[in-house]
Amino acid sequence: MSNRTPEQERNEQVVxxxxxxxxxxxKDTAKFMSLFAEGGSFYDISAGKKYYGADIGxxxxxxxxxxxxxxxxxxxxxxxxxxxxxxxxxNGTxxxxLALPIGTIPPTGKNIHAPCCDVFRLTDGKVTSFDCYLVASVLLEQLGVLGNLGAVLKH
Structure with missing residues (x-):
């Protein structure tokens, strides 16, 4: 038996x-974006970039x-x-x-299994904020670019 409220159950389903x-x-970018409230945001903490509106997609x-x-x-x-x-x-290959705010990493063909913690805030079944705490150092190490990032990035 769940000790969560009906709102928490609904929020889990939205997430x-x-x-x-x-x-x-x-992948359905339009449906992904439809789950956000007007004025909602996505904050990629590791990249230091916050997205609003159509940019969230x-x-x-x-x-x-x-x-x-x-x-x-x-x-x-x-x-x-x-x-x-x-x-x-x-997870993926x-x-x-990979277009990042600091530049683009060309394909490496390597697999990733990067840990992450996401924090969502919801109101009336819509996401008002989504903060993504991806462990970027692990991701970059798994791609084989951590020690040589400056030489790998395309600007």
């Missing part, structure tokens, strides 16, 4: 839908393009008031260009 629409195999497109087999392995879900916190990993 699970959001992940589903961000997967490479089921760019994040789905960027990762699906860079990792055509991108999938997320969802771990634990935690709930606090209107927040949903998810432990997960980003780097077969496309």
């Amino acid at each position: 699970r839908q959001l992940y589903y629409f961000a997967e490479a195999s089921s 760019r994040t789905v497109d960027i990762y699906a393009s860079a990792f055509p087999d991108m999938h997320r392995e969802l771990g634990n879900f935690y709930f606090y008031d209107n927040a949903v916190i998810v432990e997960l990993s980003l 780097h077969n496309g260009e």
Whole structure:
């Protein structure tokens, strides 16, 4: 028996839908964006970039393009008031260009299994903020570019 409130149950389902629409195999950027409230935001903490409006969908497109087999392995879900916190990993093969705010990493053909923690805040079943705490150093190390990032980036 769950000790979560009906709102927390609904919020979990919204977050699970959001992940589903961000997967490479089921990518639907428009449906992903439809789960955000007007004025909602996505904050890529590791990249230091916050996205609003139509730009939120760019994040789905960027990762699906860079990792055509991108999938997320969802771990634990935690709930606090209107927040949903998810432990997960980003998994895939780097077969496309990874466009980051600091530059673009050409395809390496390497696999990633990068740990991440996402924090969602929801109101009335819509995401008002999504803060992504991807462990970028692990991702870059798995791509084989951590020690040589400056030489690898295309500007």
